[in-house]
Amino acid sequence: MMKRARDAGLRRTNALENILSILVHAHQPLSLADIAESPDLTSGADKATVYRILVKLDELSLIRRLGLHDRSAYYTILQPGRHDDYLICTQCGRIQTLDIQCPVEALEKQIEKESGFRKLYHELEFYGLCPSCSP
Numbered sequence: 134m135m136k137r138a139r140d141a142g143l144r145r146t147n148a149l150e151n152i153l154s155i156l157v158h159a160h161q162p163l164s165l166a167d168i169a170e171s172p173d174l175t176s177g178a179d180k181a182t183v184y185r186i187l188v189k190l191d192e193l194s195l196i197r198r199l200g201l202h203d204r205s206a207y208y209t210i211l212q213p214g215r216h217d218d219y220l221i222c223t224q225c226g227r228i229q230t231l232d233i234q235c236p237v238e239a240l241e242k243q244i245e246k247e248s249g250f251r252k253l254y255h256e257l258e259f260y261g262l263c264p265s266c267s268p
């Protein structure tokens with residue numbers, strides 16, 4: 134991961150290493166606060182610095198930003214061969230990883246076969262109202 138970041142022209146800093154490591158080991162998408170307040174952020178970077186690095190990583194397609202608006206944005210690492218699909222609440226912005234088996238893997242194979250495209254990947258986002266927001 135660090136290599137991909139450096140190949141993309143990012144300067145290697147402790148904060149960058151911390152953030153990549155936090156995201157690689159996360160089991161769910163993380164918010165800016167989750168990352169900025171993580172005990173694994175040993176470099177002691179402040180929130181603004183963390184945000185700046187996240188924006189950069191997003192621009193470089195090393196991570197993905199999820200969610201509807203900045204206030205409830207979540208970040209997740211993009212790695213070949215690994216993906217998650219998500220449920221996002223349109224009201225409170227809460228996000229969770231879909232824990233049913235990915236519904237489109239077979240479809241992906243079929244598309245690969247028929248289109249000649251290789252190394253396909255996808256991420257799905259389902260939007261709706263979470264249990265606490267639904268009437």
Ligand SMILES: [Zn+2]
Pocket residue numbers: 222223224225226227262263264265266
């Ligand atoms: Zn909600």
Ligand SMILES: [Zn+2]
Pocket residue numbers: 216217218235236237238255256257
């Ligand atoms: Zn999927």
